[in-house]
Amino acid sequence: MTDTATRGRLLSPAIRLAGGDCACAACGHVLGPAADPWKHHAVRRETPLATAGGHGWDTGDDAVLLRQFFCPGCAALLDTETAMQGDPPLIDRLAGA
Amino acid sequence: MDPMTFSIIRHRLFRIVDEAVITLKHVSGSAITNEGHDLMVSLYRADGTLLMGGVGFLHHLTSAAEACKAIIRRFAGDIHEGDVFLLNDPYTAALHTSDIYLVAPIHHDGRLVAWSACFVHVTDIGAMNPGGFAPQAVDIFTEGFSSPGIRLVHKGEMRQDVLDTILNMVRSPEMVSLDLRSMIACNNVARDRMQALMAKYGAEAVDTACARLIEQSETLLRARLRELPDGQWQSRQYLDVNGTTARVVLTMTKQDDRLVFDFTGSDPQSPFSINCTKWASLGGLFAPLFPLLCYDITWNEGVIRPIEMIAPEGTIVNCTRPAPVSVATVGAIQSVNNAACTTIGKMLAASDKYREEATAVWHANHFAIFKFGRNQKGGYSIGILTETFAGAGGARSFADGVEIGGEIPNPISRMANVETVEGAFPIRYLFRRRAPDSGGPGMYRGGTGGEMALVAHKAPDGGIDYVISGKGARHPMSEGLAGGWPGAPNSYVWVKAPERGNTPAAAAGLDDIPGTAERVSWGVFPLKGHDALYVRWNGGGGFGDPIARDPDRVAADVAAGLVSADSARAIYGVALADGAVDAAATAALRAGIRQDRLAGGMVQ
Numbered sequence: 268m269t270d271t272a273t274r275g276r277l278l279s280p281a282i283r284l285a286g287g288d289c290a291c292a293a294c295g296h297v298l299g300p301a302a303d304p305w306k307h308h309a310v311r312r313e314t315p316l317a318t319a320g321g322h323g324w325d326t327g328d329d330a331v332l333l334r335q336f337f338c339p340g341c342a343a344l345l346d347t348e349t350a351m352q353g354d355p356p357l358i359d360r361l362a363g364a
Numbered sequence: 365m366d367p368m369t370f371s372i373i374r375h376r377l378f379r380i381v382d383e384a385v386i387t388l389k390h391v392s393g394s395a396i397t398n399e400g401h402d403l404m405v406s407l408y409r410a411d412g413t414l415l416m417g418g419v420g421f422l423h424h425l426t427s428a429a430e431a432c433k434a435i436i437r438r439f440a441g442d443i444h445e446g447d448v449f450l451l452n453d454p455y456t457a458a459l460h461t462s463d464i465y466l467v468a469p470i471h472h473d474g475r476l477v478a479w480s481a482c483f484v485h486v487t488d489i490g491a492m493n494p495g496g497f498a499p500q501a502v503d504i505f506t507e508g509f510s511s512p513g514i515r516l517v518h519k520g521e522m523r524q525d526v527l528d529t530i531l532n533m534v535r536s537p538e539m540v541s542l543d544l545r546s547m548i549a550c551n552n553v554a555r556d557r558m559q560a561l562m563a564k565y566g567a568e569a570v571d572t573a574c575a576r577l578i579e580q581s582e583t584l585l586r587a588r589l590r591e592l593p594d595g596q597w598q599s600r601q602y603l604d605v606n607g608t609t610a611r612v613v614l615t616m617t618k619q620d621d622r623l624v625f626d627f628t629g630s631d632p633q634s635p636f637s638i639n640c641t642k643w644a645s646l647g648g649l650f651a652p653l654f655p656l657l658c659y660d661i662t663w664n665e666g667v668i669r670p671i672e673m674i675a676p677e678g679t680i681v682n683c684t685r686p687a688p689v690s691v692a693t694v695g696a697i698q699s700v701n702n703a704a705c706t707t708i709g710k711m712l713a714a715s716d717k718y719r720e721e722a723t724a725v726w727h728a729n730h731f732a733i734f735k736f737g738r739n740q741k742g743g744y745s746i747g748i749l750t751e752t753f754a755g756a757g758g759a760r761s762f763a764d765g766v767e768i769g770g771e772i773p774n775p776i777s778r779m780a781n782v783e784t785v786e787g788a789f790p791i792r793y794l795f796r797r798r799a800p801d802s803g804g805p806g807m808y809r810g811g812t813g814g815e816m817a818l819v820a821h822k823a824p825d826g827g828i829d830y831v832i833s834g835k836g837a838r839h840p841m842s843e844g845l846a847g848g849w850p851g852a853p854n855s856y857v858w859v860k861a862p863e864r865g866n867t868p869a870a871a872a873g874l875d876d877i878p879g880t881a882e883r884v885s886w887g888v889f890p891l892k893g894h895d896a897l898y899v900r901w902n903g904g905g906g907f908g909d910p911i912a913r914d915p916d917r918v919a920a921d922v923a924a925g926l927v928s929a930d931s932a933r934a935i936y937g938v939a940l941a942d943g944a945v946d947a948a949a950t951a952a953l954r955a956g957i958r959q960d961r962l963a964g965g966m967v968q
């Protein structure tokens with residue numbers, strides 16, 4: 268049996284699809300049915316980019332956000348986006364999920 | 365055809381392009397071509413389809429194919445051996461007016477058998493702002509000379525009336541003349557070598573090999589696509605221009621052996637010159653596709669066949685005439701390129717076999733700064749700050765990005781020596797170095813970008829002026845992958861010297877330059893008196909969770925000045941004591957960061 272068959276497919280290095288669910292690749296915490304966008308089941312934090320890091324991140328505009336998605340189980344950072352307030356999250360899907 | 369002959373012809377085609385590139389650089393006299401490598405040379409079949417894509421800016425490979433086809437349509441029945449045609453109209457095929465295509469037919473025994481095409485960013489094109497990028501342009505009519513196709517050389521003879529007309533419309537005619545002649549020389553070499561190849565193997569054999577090469581590329585790419593997972597991936601880019609923000613939105617769908625890039629949802633075309641035409645968007649998405657999916661496949665028409673692009677008309681990625689497009693190459697085209705890099709990277713990262721080919725976005729944000737004015741020798745100089753080509757590598761699933769490591773769409777890009785710039789312009793560099801904290805944090809860190817500051821020096825007019833088309837100071841554009849952060853955004857600062865101040869001889873960084881800092885991004889500004897211009901360019905995107913990064917690597921980054929101690933602590937959760945990792949304090953810091961993540965976040 269192949270590694271993929273036993274452990275499921277990866278949507279990304281941080282997200283695994285197995286048994287009809289999305290799960291954190293690090294801890295296996297289930298992030299909802301595979302057919303759903305997993306980001307809807309993650310912990311989301313939005314921070315003005317200007318305050319996210321050091322001097323280099325000061326964009327001079329608090330409306331520019333660093334959007335981070337964390338695993339509710341192990342707090343691993345699963346994905347990031349830069350976004351403006353209200354813009355929808357980016358959704359990635361594998362066919363047949 | 366026997367495999368040996370096929371392989372020999374294939375390799376000869378590669379070498380023909382390489383030799384033509386060398387010729388272009390040897391004849392050209394401009395830093396943007398010689399040192400920035402803002403150029404491209406490629407070969408096309410008799411019908412204009414891409415035969416052999418060369419190096420240089422890859423987003424030109426498909427556009428130059430369209431330029432060949434436009435010339436074939438316009439001059440049908442009137443194309444002769446020794447002709448050279450010029451085309452730079454963005455609504456016909458070009459990316460923007462200052463990237464001129466010279467397209468030349470290649471004949472064998474009196475029959476048209478192929479084309480060669482090349483481009484350079486000419487020193488000037490007569491746009492309302494010097495250098496070709498025209499942030500103040502309101503339409504294509506203010507972006508300089510624009511031709512949908514004109515014969516520059518007729519049967520081997522320069523059409524002096526045409527050349528003189530072009531040179532009469534530009535600011536630096538002697539340099540533009542040299543730019544054009546470098547491209548003619550380049551095409552001449554490509555033609556001579558192609559003719560020699562056909563003389564040796566026969567035109568039919570070469571054509572058969574070319575057709576087979578295209579078939580081979582299509583077969584190989586389709587096979588690779590079938591190995592990759594079917595699915596849909598999204599990305600988004602923000603372009604901030606003059607206080608406005610425009611979005612490029614991409615959904616990439618991969619099914620079996622086909623890829624569809626759909627830009628539906630992108631913003632309407634902009635009043636500013638960041639727009640691009642559909643040919644430019646097509647080139648933009650192919651620029652990362654060639655190296656990321658076809659690194660071992662010949663870049664030709666076969667690679668194009670499995671790909672479809674949807675770009676709604678009237679949007680920033682398929683603007684309608686007469687929308688201004690002169691900043692397209694560092695505007696919407698680059699965002700298309702970045703967006704495609706992200707979606708392709710996500711698809712590769714979802715594959716066990718190809719995960720190591722995945723990359724976060726490299727150097728996503730060119731800054732086009734053209735200096736112009738009277739130089740220290742009394743002449744007039746126009747030229748770009750080639751640091752915009754220096755770039756920064758995106759992180760991958762197994763390694764950090766390369767510091768100041770170039771960019772995906774131009775595998776040979778680089779920057780000029782400081783001395784080259786100081787020799788041509790009345791300016792002095794206060795510093796030029798890697799920019800701390802610019803690489804996107806991650807388990808694998810994005811490569812750092814750079815920073816520099818310039819002052820006027822021995823300028824007969826007290827300094828010079830510069831045109832800046834500087835988006836990307838508000839939105840980071842080098843997206844991270846799998847939890848990696850984006851690279852830090854660009855920064856453009858005019859440091860106004862204090863009254864009765866002196867021009868500093870050197871500086872350790874922005875904070876070390878005396879004066880008042882004012883952000884600049886779009887338009888024409890002076891670099892005069894004791895004032896300074898500070899520029900920082902973006903780093904590459906990171907890969908993976910920053911608190912999963914090996915603490916010793918973070919310590920090494922801090923020691924090398926690539927990451928600040930504050931970022932090491934706040935972003936990477938690494939505590940240092942006398943430069944070494946404090947393991948217990950680091951574990952506690954990282955536990956605290958995990959706790960904060962769950963406490964402070966919003967569960968949807």
